Amino acid sequence: MSIADTAATVPILEARKLEKFYQHPEGGRIQVISPIDLAVFPGQILALLGPSGCGKSTLMRMLTGLSPASGGAVYWHGRTVDGNFPNVAIVFQSFALFPWLTVIENVEAPLEAHGVSAIERHKRALRILDAVGLDGFESAYPKELSGGMKQRVGVARALIVEPEVLFMDEPFSALDVLTAETLRGELLELWLDHKIPTRAMFIVTHNIEEAVILADRIIVLGRNPAHIHADFSVTIPHPRDRKSLEFVELVDAIYRTLTQPDHKDAAAPPRTHVPGVGPKAKAVMLPHTRPGGLASLLEILVDRGGRVDLHRLAEELSLDLESLLPTIDTAVLLGFLRLEEGDAIITPEGHGFAQADIQARKAIFRKAAIANVPLLRQMEQGLRAKANHTLSEEFFRDLLDEHFSAEESRRQLETAIQWGRYAEIFDYDAGSGKLTLTES
Amino acid sequence: MPAAALPDVHPTPLPPAAKRPAGSRWSWAFLIDIAVFLFVFATVFGIYAIGRAWLGPARPQARISQNPRALPLYAFYSLVRMVIAYAISLIFSLAFGYLAASSRRAEMIMIPLLDILQSIPVLSFLPGVMLTMFALFPHSQLGIELGSILLIFTGQAWNIAFSFYSALKTIPRDLREAAIIYRFSRWQRFAELDLPFATIGLVWNSMVSVAGGWFFLMACEMFVLGKRDFRLPGLGSFLQTAASHGDTRGILWGVSAMITLVVLLDQLVWRPIILWADKFKFEQVESSGAAHPTLFHLIGRTSVLIRIYRRLFRPLINRLTLFFTVRARRAAESFTAPKQHRLRRGIAYAGIAGILIGLAFTVFYAVRELSDLHREDYVELFRSAGLTFLRVNSSLLLSTLWTVPVGVAVGFSPRLARIAQPFVQVAASVPATALFPIILLIFLRLRGGMEFAAMLLMLLGTQWFVLFNVIAGAMAIPTDLKEASQVFRFGSWHRWRFLILPGIFPYLVTGLVTASGGAWNASIISEYFHFQGKILSVPGLGSTISSASDAGRFDMLLASTLIMAAIVVLINRLVWRRLYRLASSRFKLEA
Structure with a gap:
């Protein structure tokens, strides 16, 4: 099941120059996913890893045919598919069970869609439910079940169509830590013992350890626009021990890759990048954080002598990548932190920020924000230029729309407003949507 | 008016605040509003014009009994009218909501149309509708019967249609994707996703609608138009006859019959349905104290309606699902897409052209009619x-x-x-x-x-x-x-x-x-x-x-x-x- 065995075989599923972009109404396009080449080989568990909002889910939806690609194509067994995707199944983060159907009806529903007779349906559903440990719950409704049980139903529903590739979209991230661990173990057991006919699995996740525990190959996605940032193959034999040296080293290596300053790698786009295809002028993307968490992060750093290993920090705070990375990104963007070989090092400005009182912090934040965040600088200058020092948020939304998709520019503006309010650069009236320069 | 359980009152749906981003697009939406309004205007006029043109010979009116013993039968007549009107409203609503939710282009016209239809005073349709129906069926009561049913329908349908449409629009993305990825046929998607998801809204809006329907039924079972007196035997006409004769005893009898009917309907029909609909609540976690399990089982098991649903409706749905999947599979095998599309597009264009010409004509005549006014x-x-x-x-x-x-x-x-x-x-x-x-x-x-x-x-x-x-x-x-x-x-x-x-x-x-x-x-x-x-x-x-x-x-x-x-x-x-x-x-x- 290692790469060496499968290298010679033909991939089940292959994406060639698969990309996604939105046409901007006033010309130009917003690239969400830059052209990506990717192959899924039989006998492999592939994990797609990346920070939130980087486009993992969109990529998966294009591979499964849920979302049309803007360019490139998906090949199954070397042949293109025209809207008619072969047997795939998805396990959803939110389970996506039909609450008005019982457990067994939920599992039978895909078979019903395939025109299987009622008796045959029932037989096969019972078999699958037994395999995932759900016997006795056939006639329960999803709302009566715990999260872990619900996801077992989700897995059963996916397996019953005997998919060639089983897709999973953050399948365990809505569950508590222990339940998630149990389910991962059970899934791996089904897979390793060949109890399921599935020939490959494709797992989208933001949890590094989950990826390392399950996958044979880990693809790390960078963002803005999404691109393949790194490709790790995992050769640690199962069962994998989280404490083993090679496991920890791999997790550390992936951590380092992920925390490489993101705007740097976006500024040097991947080789597949075609000139004129990407966003017009590169806009710095704000991580979606509130300034509140920044102070505690920096305080911890000061307590640890100003330098700390990120992986260890996350473990100690029991935070996953999803919650920690954006705050780190924010600190780096504002010049409060530096990253070096997976370690975070506090800067003098960061030190000052951590030790200041509330008012002084705001002043330091304000200085750093105007110096380092182009969007906030732009907003401040725009407001100052107007006689009444007031502009509507629509104005800035239009500016952002040139660089980001509609959804992303909404979030960008939301974050910028959070920061600007905290820094007392401007006031914001949610009722009228007006921004007003704060008089100092 | 709704005979609703107090703690569960559902706010009536509002027409959706059409999403209007800043600037230019607003005026575009406004143009659609105007066009739709013109269309409705033309239709209203059309109904009147036809009604007037077909003013046929007068018919002898049905005599309305004033004997309280006639009340059960009259209540039954009224109830039948109500049920038929409601059934038509429901079918219409499902079709309308489904179409509006599945086609972006249809949605652009259908939703403002619904908004305006909702605001039109139903009762002013009464003369036009009645005259038309009477002219269509001059030799029987059928015309007037159909007319009253149609009127109740126009009072009921819009908010049910709207609730179905907005439910369809709010189905979570994951559920939709699950239905797509597991290849649900259109029918299966409708029966296992769309309809169940919309059920609760449909039930509550149906209750409101039916209550409103009684209001109109009372009015349209008996009314005067010019020298003509239209009467349908029913609770409404009983009450009105009693009122116009100044018969206090008759009025009291009629009102108590009405109250009895409404309370019985509430207890025997709506209660069990609401309890049954609880299973369609879209929640991942069981809410505490929302359902009363003992009461539910008690009523749920005994109710005729639920039994009908289990014995008849469920197997029927299952059959249909299999039928449609098999058909859809066959259709997919022998699919000739481009031709069909061209044909469909041609029909659509012809239809639009026809509507536009008709619109122009009616607006012209309506304006001429209105210019008679000083x-x-x-x-x-x-x-x-x-x-x-x-x-x-x-x-x-x-x-x-x-x-x-x-x-x-x-x-x-x-x-x-x-x-x-x-x-x-x-x-x-x-x-x-x-x-x-x-x-x-x-x-x-x-x-x-x-x-x-x-x-x-x-x-x-x-x-x-x-x-x-x-x-x-x-x-x-x-x-x-x-x-x-x-x-x-x-x-x-x-x-x-x-x-x-x-x-x-x-x-x-x-x-x-x-x-x-x-x-x-x-x-x-x-x-x-x-x-x-x-x-x-x-x-x-x-x-x-x-x-x-x-x-x-x-x-x-x-x-x-x-x-x-x-x-x-x-x-x-x-x-x-x-x-x-x-x-x-x-x-x-x-x-």
């Missing part, structure tokens, strides 16, 4: 519109004044709610039109009695929406906020200002929107009434509509109907929608 007529029309405006808004004000304190008291005290529930429910479920003769009997002895009576009828027809919503709003105020206001020793003024009024505001607005539309519609009956052989009326737009249809003045009828529809739409757009937006942005209680 300037004095218009002055008169606007004066009466102003009077009705005052009347409608005073009745809204009155209902707010009494429902807010009462609703808050009931909502805050579970004990009071328990006592008040059965009483309020019965009171709310009796259609105001049935009570009108009694009110007139009382008020006619006073000076200006008709003026009072008219406002009271509007009030009766609309206050329950407001009351139910206020109660629901008061119940929704979180306990910790109440406790906070206690801890900080708020006086009663501050309690109302900072806690209660903001808390119930969204609910109050929802209730008032529905009430406002209802009151305009009710003005057609309440401002003009045949009673004890006389015509009682007060000046107003409603009485203009009624008297114009009485006198057969179609130009006046057309003009007044259009003005009323325009006023309702305008008020919705300018006042209610804004308040609603304010309510949902600033006064929303978020966890």
